[in-house]
Amino acid sequence: MTASEIRNSFFDFFREKQHTIVPSASLMPQSPGLLFTNAGMNQFVPYFLGTEKPPYAPARAADTQKCIRAGGKHNDLEDVGYDTYHHTFFEMLGNWSFGDYFKKEAIEWSWELIVERWGVPAERLYATVYAPSEGDPSSFDQEAYDLWAELFKTKGLDPAKHIVNGNVKDNFWMMGETGPCGPCSELHVDLTPNGDSEGKLVNQDSDLCIEIWNLVFIQYNAEADGSFRELPAKHIDTGMGFERACSLIQNTRKFTDFSRKPTNYATDVFQPIFRKLEELSGKTYSDIYPEPGADRAAFSEEMKTAVAFRVIADHLRTLSFSIADGIMPGNNGRNYVLRRILRRAVRYGRQLGFSGEKPFFGNLVVALVEQLGEVFPELKARQDVVRKTLENEEASFNQTLDRGLKRFEDAVAPADPGTPAVSFGTTFPGSIAFELYDTFGFPLDLTELLCAERGLTVDTNEFEKLMEQQRERARAAQKSTVVRALDISTDAITEFLGFENDETEATVLEVHPQEDSLFVITDRTVFYAEMGGQAGDTGVMIVNGNEIEVSGTQQIGSARAHVIDSAAAVGVGDKISLKLDEKRRRPIEAHHSATHLLHWALHEVVSKDATQQGSSVDEYRLRFDFNSAALTAGQIAEMEELVNGAIQGELTVSWTEVKHADIKDREDIMQFFGDKYGETVRVVQIGGHANQLDGPSMELCGGTHVRNTREIGLFKIKSEGAIASGVRRIEAVCGDSAWDYLNEAVSKWDTDLKAAREKLKVANEKLTELGEEAVTVNDFPHIMTAMLTERADIAQINATFSHGQRTLEETQAAAIEAEKRIRKIQSSQAAALADEALTDLIAKGEPIIVSFDSDASLLQELQNGLKKKAFAGPALLVVDDGEKLHLAVHCGPDALAKGLKAGDILRELAAIAGGKGGGKPDQARGAAGDRGKLDEIKAAAAAKF
Incomplete structure (x- = not known):
């Protein structure tokens, strides 16, 4: 059957x-x-x-x-x-x-x-x-x-x-x-x-x-x-x-x-996927399995390929069905589990020859849908979403996978002779596992997989310690204090006066001890509680003439609680004053109002169907999530101009309370929270006539805002990118935060340009020494700092940045081109020298033990030469560059038959001069700092060979 x-x-x-x-x-x-x-x-x-x-x-x-x-x-x-x-x-x-x-x-x-x-x-x-x-x-x-x-x-x-x-x-x-x-x-x-x-x-x-x-x-x-x-x-x-x-x-x-x-x-549960994988990879699946507990480091290529086929087929099913049910790869909880699985599959794809230039995962979806689309119609209905999500995730991970794999390989057995291997026995350092996770997006289990294939285990205790330190840093970096109030219940009602006022007199209704804080509920307040994406207010509570810091504000039912230190002297019935931190509130209001203008601009420039998926505003920046395809640079610039035009137009910002039933069918009023606000809703309007609901930007919102758009100041988009399949995120700044961001960008641009120019200068000097022409580049006037000092409008700023970026990119490209030409010349020279030297050495028919005074590029050519000439015996190659010894060991078929292993020999020889290295049984490389030990290394090699 x-x-x-x-x-x-x-x-x-x-x-x-x-x-x-x-x-x-x-x-x-x-x-x-x-x-x-x-x-x-x-x-x-x-x-x-x-x-x-x-x-x-x-x-x-x-x-x-x-x-x-x-x-x-x-x-x-x-x-x-x-x-x-x-x-x-x-x-x-x-x-x-x-x-x-x-x-x-x-x-x-x-x-x-x-x-x-x-x-x-x-x-x-x-x-x-x-x-x-x-x-x-x-x-x-x-x-x-x-x-x-x-x-x-x-x-x-x-x-x-x-x-x-x-x-x-x-x-x-x-x-x-x-x-x-x-x-x-x-x-x-x-x-x-x-x-x-x-x-x-x-x-x-x-x-x-x-x-x-x-x-x-x-x-x-x-x-x-x-x-x-x-x-x-x-x-x-x-x-x-x-x-x-x-x-x-x-x-x-x-x-x-x-x-x-x-x-x-x-079975035919998996065979259709295997056939498609064979078609895409050109490799053949073998139904072979390792013995339980077998050393993965000793697997044959056929076994590794068989395992890769099975893992990819399994993970394809998991991911496709999850995405079809609306569970997307992401950074938290079940979403991160899916991202881990996908990244494992992409890494196993390398075993089958797939890479960033040859993606594969999305192409497998059609085989799965043909097989199971009738039994599970949701898979067929969401086929395009599944395929696109897998393609995007694979492309995203491929950008860092190669660099992460190189970092892993360099730690185990560096390919660069100038980079020593890490000495760690059979336990892979948790610090490097954390680096692979934090910098290259490697889930811990992916690093464990790589280590298992090398016979290593990861120091997970050290990894977890570093993870916890990172969590602590993240918690410490939070700009607002979030206090849990799950065990507090109250029937109190707090009147909010913070739309129009920064301070008020109030009466304490209730005081609730909570961990190391007091929750003070009052009959009225000007403090906004964090909700709807807007950061909550901080400020002071004045009790009997004493100022007490309010570190946060919590909404509890219809009441608002102010979070103060547990040692503060405040009791029920006290008459107090509440004063919010207006220097913090004003930029929060500016970023919130700018968010509404951004939403309006998004609809004007991109699509009315670009729907808000979430937002967050505080005194330093705004974040806006929406569903859409990626935006072009032109669209981002046009949106910036629209928002800044509205700001410079000094439009009035007003708000009106209306019955939701009266406006629920109006498409010009953006409504994303439905009936959450109940029978009466608050419409925030930018432009138009107050209370007339005729402004260009109108949106249901319970937050606080500027009174006039001129209070927002300059608006600048910092970034736009994907956070999930079909969901994009814009981060932007306004006012002083925008100018701070621009001036930081100018400083970085200036530093990068100086570095690129210096790199190009050094490379051109080397080309001149080699008798080659220098690489030239166009230069642009250094006007960026001056433009920012004058506080030009957004169009001028963007034009200046674009102009300056061309300078930087062309200079960097010229430096890279010069270095490529240098490497090509050196490689050609090294190849000729290596070929001449090896011809004489191989003709002697003895083990090769030889050293040269040159740069490290010669060593690679010598290794390549031995392989091309099919040298069957053992060889030690050493290059002294004047600073360190670069070593390579080669073991051809005859040497291997005698039980010699290049990696083992290299480690022993490098250790003589205080160095490290490693590699495979046939070829290995390393480096050592004590150049005076060269003769001792050669003697040790002669004894081994």
């Missing part, structure tokens, strides 16, 4: 048993405690708990559920590709009874489908039943044992041999510490060639004895006191691994031949 036929056979069987076939739930879980939907029962939890009534008559259902286990408690990620049956994404076939049938039907129907309909030999089946140890919940599941026993007896088999007791870990299911629970019973299949394991491999993590179906009998409620109460309505929850079922049926030639190693990957 094909995979499709097996799935349909399952559905047909349970349709005959009066089950409703229901669609799979989304991979976005209903439970907040889960990263992904990871079991078939997730969507049916309300029926088990009795909070909802199942809509099926009779109360039975069957389905295939999309599942992901790649994070949290259930995580199969590290095993994927290295064995035959672990996946991050899989289908779970299941049948369910909600207070309808129970153990008898569930067990008998599983036997009927597996043995009678599909034909699995009964003698190869083993059933597990719950047998508690002392202190475990409930009692031995005698009922399940008796039911299985009768079925085995019908086939002439001994139940004592084919029924295996299972402990609480394997055979008792609980939804949580309390709630529905019960014993379970599993069916395992003996896949050994002779079927003679006698149940000894059950639950031993062997791919020769696979659990195929788990039947959960939900019959108890776990109480808070530790007891177990019988449920009035008992349920059935089963799960069969679809991929395992396909492997069982397809790999045994209808159960007649168990000589092949059983594997999920040798």
Whole structure:
């Protein structure tokens, strides 16, 4: 049977048993405690708990559920590709009874489908039943044992041999510490060639004895006191691994031949993806597997390629189905799990020859959709989104992957002879793992994978310490104080006067101690609480003439609480004064008002369909997220001009409270929060006539704003880029923050230009020494600082920046061109010298031990020459550049046959002169600082050779 036929056979069987076939739930879980939907029962939890009534008559259902286990408690990620049956994404076939049938039907129907309909030999089946140890919940599941026993007896088999007791870990299911629970019973299949394991491999993590179906009998409620109460309505929850079922049926030639190693990957679940991968890569998949615990560093190229095929196919399924369900790769939670998976797949793609110049991942989607689009229509409907998201993520990671891999390789065995390898034995430093994560976007498990292939382990303790230090720095850098007030409840109401005032008199209504702070609720305030993306206010509270710092403001219901030091003397009924920090509030209002103008400009320049996805404003900058394709430089400049034009137009900013029903259908009023504001809403209007709702920019907003656009000052967009598939982010600044940003940019431009000019000067001097012409570049007047000092308008500023950037880019390009010409000349000279020297040395037919006074480029040419000339023996090559010794060891076929290994020899020789290095058995490189040890190194090499 094909995979499709097996799935349909399952559905047909349970349709005959009066089950409703229901669609799979989304991979976005209903439970907040889960990263992904990871079991078939997730969507049916309300029926088990009795909070909802199942809509099926009779109360039975069957389905295939999309599942992901790649994070949290259930995580199969590290095993994927290295064995035959672990996946991050899989289908779970299941049948369910909600207070309808129970153990008898569930067990008998599983036997009927597996043995009678599909034909699995009964003698190869083993059933597990719950047998508690002392202190475990409930009692031995005698009922399940008796039911299985009768079925085995019908086939002439001994139940004592084919029924295996299972402990609480394997055979008792609980939804949580309390709630529905019960014993379970599993069916395992003996896949050994002779079927003679006698149940000894059950639950031993062997791919020769696979659990195929788990039947959960939900019959108890776990109480808070530790007891177990019988449920009035008992349920059935089963799960069969679809991929395992396909492997069982397809790999045994209808159960007649168990000589092949059983594997999920040798089925038509994965073969279409493998065929597409073979087409794209030009490589061939081999269905071979490493032995458990095998040293990954010793894998053959064929084994590495086979693993890469399997990992990529598995990860493609996980990512495609997740994106189809709206879960995108990102930086947090489940989104970061997906990004980790994608980056693993991209790295494995390097094993198949894919690179930044040869992307591949998005091209695989069509094969998956052709295979599963009918079963899971959401995959077909979102095919273009899935493909584009994978392409964008792959392209993004490829930009840093090569540099990150080079950093890793340099740490292990540097290719640059001037860069010493890191000496760390078999433990890879957590500091470098953190650098790979922080600088190059390598998830820790990707670094662990690279290390495993080299026989290394990562110092995860050091990595976690550095991660925590980074988190501490991030927390310390936050500009606002966020205090949790989850345990405070109040019926108090605080009147907000901060739209028009900076200070007010108030009365203290309540005081709540909270950790090291006091939450002071007053009857009125001018302090804005952080909400809607606007940063909250800070300032002072004056009590009995004493000023107390207010470090933050919290909204609690209809009340507003001011966060002050716990040692402050303030009590209920006190008459106080509240005064916000107006020097902080004014730039916050400016950035908030500029956000509204930016939104208006976005609609004018890009599209009315460019919808806000989030925003954040504080005294230093604004951030605006929206859905759109990437913006062009021209669009960004046009938006800047529109916003600055509105600012220079000195438009009035006003706000009006209206009934939402009166304006909800007006397309000219931007409404992104729906009925969140209730019956009455506040419309902020820029331009037009106050209270007339006729301005060019009108938006529902509860924040504070400037009174006139001239208060915003200069507006400048700092950056525009993607933060998720189809979601872009603009960061911008205005007022003094804009001028600070521009002057910092000028300073950096000036520094970069000086560095580029110096680099070009040095390179041209070297070209002159070599008898070559210097590289010239056009130069532009240095006018940028002067333009900024005059505080020109945005069009002049952008023109000046564009002009100056041309100067910088052309100078940098000229310096690079000069250095390329130098390297080409040196390489040509080194190649000629190496060829001449090696011809004489190889002709002698002896081990080569030779040194030269030259630069390091000669060493590479000498190595290349030995390889091209197929030198079979050992060789030590040393280049002394006047500062250090650059060493290379070569071991040809004859040397390798004698047990010589270049990497080992190089490390020993470099150590003599205080150096480091390493490499592969045939070639290795390194460097050492003690040039006086050259003769000693040569003597040691002669003794080795």
